[in-house]
Amino acid sequence: MTVVFSKENLKLSKDLQTLTGENVMLCYQCKKCTLGCPSAYAMRMKPHELMRATQFGLAEEIYWSGAIWICLSCETCNTRCPQDINILRVIDGLREMSKESEYYNPYPAIPALHRIFMALVERFGKVYELGLALLINLRMLTPFKDIDMASPMLLKGKLKPLPHFSHGAKELRKVMARIRAMEKDRFA
Amino acid sequence: MRYAYFPGCSLSSSGYDYNLSLKYVAKALGIDLAEVKDWVCCGASSAHATSHLLSIALPVLNLSHAEKDGFDKLIAPCLACLSRFKAANVELEHDADLKKKIHEVFDYKYQGKVRVYHPLEVFLEMGIEKIRERIRKKLKGLKVACYYGCALTRPPKVCQFDNVEDPQSMDTIVKALGAETIDWSFKTECCGVSMTLTRSDMVLKLSNDILREAKEAGANAITVACPLCQANLDGRQRQIEEAYKTRYGIPILYFTQLMGLAFGAYPKELGIQKLITSPREVLGSVGLM
Ligand code: SF4
Ligand code: SF4
Numbered sequence: 001m002t003v004v005f006s007k008e009n010l011k012l013s014k015d016l017q018t019l020t021g022e023n024v025m026l027c028y029q030c031k032k033c034t035l036g037c038p039s040a041y042a043m044r045m046k047p048h049e050l051m052r053a054t055q056f057g058l059a060e061e062i063y064w065s066g067a068i069w070i071c072l073s074c075e076t077c078n079t080r081c082p083q084d085i086n087i088l089r090v091i092d093g094l095r096e097m098s099k100e101s102e103y104y105n106p107y108p109a110i111p112a113l114h115r116i117f118m119a120l121v122e123r124f125g126k127v128y129e130l131g132l133a134l135l136i137n138l139r140m141l142t143p144f145k146d147i148d149m150a151s152p153m154l155l156k157g158k159l160k161p162l163p164h165f166s167h168g169a170k171e172l173r174k175v176m177a178r179i180r181a182m183e184k185d186r187f188a
Numbered sequence: 189m190r191y192a193y194f195p196g197c198s199l200s201s202s203g204y205d206y207n208l209s210l211k212y213v214a215k216a217l218g219i220d221l222a223e224v225k226d227w228v229c230c231g232a233s234s235a236h237a238t239s240h241l242l243s244i245a246l247p248v249l250n251l252s253h254a255e256k257d258g259f260d261k262l263i264a265p266c267l268a269c270l271s272r273f274k275a276a277n278v279e280l281e282h283d284a285d286l287k288k289k290i291h292e293v294f295d296y297k298y299q300g301k302v303r304v305y306h307p308l309e310v311f312l313e314m315g316i317e318k319i320r321e322r323i324r325k326k327l328k329g330l331k332v333a334c335y336y337g338c339a340l341t342r343p344p345k346v347c348q349f350d351n352v353e354d355p356q357s358m359d360t361i362v363k364a365l366g367a368e369t370i371d372w373s374f375k376t377e378c379c380g381v382s383m384t385l386t387r388s389d390m391v392l393k394l395s396n397d398i399l400r401e402a403k404e405a406g407a408n409a410i411t412v413a414c415p416l417c418q419a420n421l422d423g424r425q426r427q428i429e430e431a432y433k434t435r436y437g438i439p440i441l442y443f444t445q446l447m448g449l450a451f452g453a454y455p456k457e458l459g460i461q462k463l464i465t466s467p468r469e470v471l472g473s474v475g476l477m
Contacts, residue, residue: 019240020240021283038377038378038380038394039378039380039390042387042390070383070387070390072378072380072382072383072390073233073236073237073382074338074342074378075338075339075342075343076338076342076378078342078343079342079343079344079352086343092236092237092240093240095237095238096237096238096239096240107386107387109386110383110386110387111237113234113385113386114233114234114237114238115238117232117234118231118234118235118238118242121228121229121231121234125228125229126197126200126228126229127197127198127229127232129197129198129201129202132385133385136385136386137385140386145388146385146388146427148426148427149423149424149426149427152423152464153202153423153464156461156462156464157204157462158201158202158204158205158419158423158462158464159201159202160200160201164197164200164201166226166227166228166229167226168225168226168227168228168249168250168253169228171226171228171249172228172246172249175245175246175249175293175294176242176245178292178293179239179241179242179245179293182241182289182292182293183239183241
C-alpha cells in the first residue's frame with residue numbers, strides 16, 4: 001500500500017515539530033505507549049492511534065476524541081517509547097494548539113480547570129485549593145461534588161478556607177504578561 | 189548542610205503533615221532548610237497544558253530567587269514541583285532557543301546553577317549509616333508498601349534518580365528503620381491526581397488499583413513521598429471503598445513520618461493525627477502509638 005501525503009496532511013506534524021521539536025513520523029506503531037498508559041482505558045483514541053493520527057494530519061479526529069485531555073501527564077509513554085519520542089510533549093503541543101472554538105471538545109471542563117488554576121495562581125501566586133475546587137465544581141454544574149472528602153480535610157486543617165498570598169505574585173504577573181505578549185499570535 | 193527549600197503550595201495546606209515531619213527529620217540529620225524567598229506556584233500540571241514557555245518560566249522564577257541568594261542546592265518535597273524544576277534545568281541546558289526566550293522574559297538571567305533534589309535523594313546521599321545512628325525505636329512489625337508514583341523517576345532523562353521501573357530508594361530507607369517492605373508491581377503506577385477535580389471516576393479507579401495491590405501483597409501501611417499521592421490515596425480512600433464495595437483501612441504515611449517515628453518523635457510532632465485514614469490500629473499493634 002502506498003500512502004500519499006499531501007501538503008495539507010503534513011501540516012499538523014510539521015506544526016507540531018516546530019512547536020515541540022518532536023518528530024511524530026518516527027512512530028512505527030509498536031503500541032508500547034498504549035500498553036503502559038494508565039488512562040488508555042478511558043481514551044476514545046489511544047496514544048498510539050493518536051500518534052498515527054498526527055502523522056496523517058487528522059486534527060479534527062484528534063480533538064473530537066478528547067484524548068489529549070484524558071492524558072494524566074504521567075510520562076510512562078515517553079519513558080518506554082523505543083523511538084524515543086516524547087509523546088507527552090506532543091500531547092502538550094496539541095493542547096497548546098487546540099482552538100476550542102474550531103473543534104468540539106467532549107471534555108471542556110478539563111482545559112477550563114487548567115485556565116482557572118492559572119488564573120488563581122496569577123492572582124495569589126499560589127494555588128488556592130478550595131477556591132479551585134469550588135470554581136471548577138460550579139463550572140461542571142456539580143457544586144457539591146466531593147463534599148464528603150473536603151469536610152474531614154477542612155476539620156483537620158488540611159484544607160485552608162482562605163487563599164495564601166505570595167509576595168512574589170507581582171513579579172509573577174509581570175512574567176506572565178510578558179509571555180502572553182510574546183505568544184500572542186503564535187498560532188495565527 | 190544548607191539547602192534552599194521550596195515547600196510548594198500543597199505543603200502549606202493538605203500536605204501540612206509532610207512539611208512538619210520533613211522539617212523534624214531534616215533537623216535531626218543536621219540539614220538546614222532555608223525557605224526560598226517570595227516563592228510562587230510551580231505551575232504543576234496546568235501550566236504545561238497551556239504554554240510550554242510558561243511551564244519553564246515558573247520554576248525558573250523560583251530557581252533565580254534561590255540562585256540570587258547564593259544557593260546551589262534546592263530541595264523540593266512535592267513530586268509535581270520536583271519534576272517541573274528538574275525539567276526546567278534540563279531543558280534550559282539543552283535548548284539554546286528556549287534559554288534565549290527565558291532570558292527575554294526575566295530581568296535576572298538565571299545561570300542554571302541550582303541543582304534540584306527530592307529529600308529522598310538528599311538522605312541517601314548522606315549515607316544510610318547517618319540514618320541508622322539516629323534510630324531510637326525500630327519499626328518492627330510494619331509491612332510497608334513503598335509507593336513512588338510517577339514523577340520521582342520518570343522520565344529518567346530528567347529525573348536521573350533511582351531505577352525507573354523498580355525504584356528502591358524508599359525501600360532502602362524504610363528497611364533501615366526496621367520495617368519490612370513488600371515486593372509489589374504498582375510502585376510507579378499513576379494515581380491520577382492531575383484529574384482529581386475533573387475526572388474523579390478515573391482517580392477512584394487508578395487509586396483503587398494501587399490500594400488493592402498493596403493489600404493483596406500483604407502491606408499494612410503504604411508510604412509515599414508526595415503530598416498529591418497522599419491526598420488521593422488517603423483523602424479519597426473512603427470514597428474508593430464505597431465505590432468498589434470493599435474495605436482497606438490502610439494508612440498512607442509519608443516516609444518522613446516513618447523516619448520521625450523511628451527517631452523517637454511523638455506522633456503529634458509529625459502531624460500523624462492529621463491523616464484521614466487513622467493509622468492508630470496499625471501503629472498501635474506494633475507499639476508505635
Ligand atoms: S511507543 Fe513510540 S513508536 Fe511505539 S507506538 Fe508509541 S509512539 Fe509509536
Ligand atoms: S503521559 Fe498520558 S498518554 Fe502517556 S502514558 Fe501517561 S496518561 Fe498515557
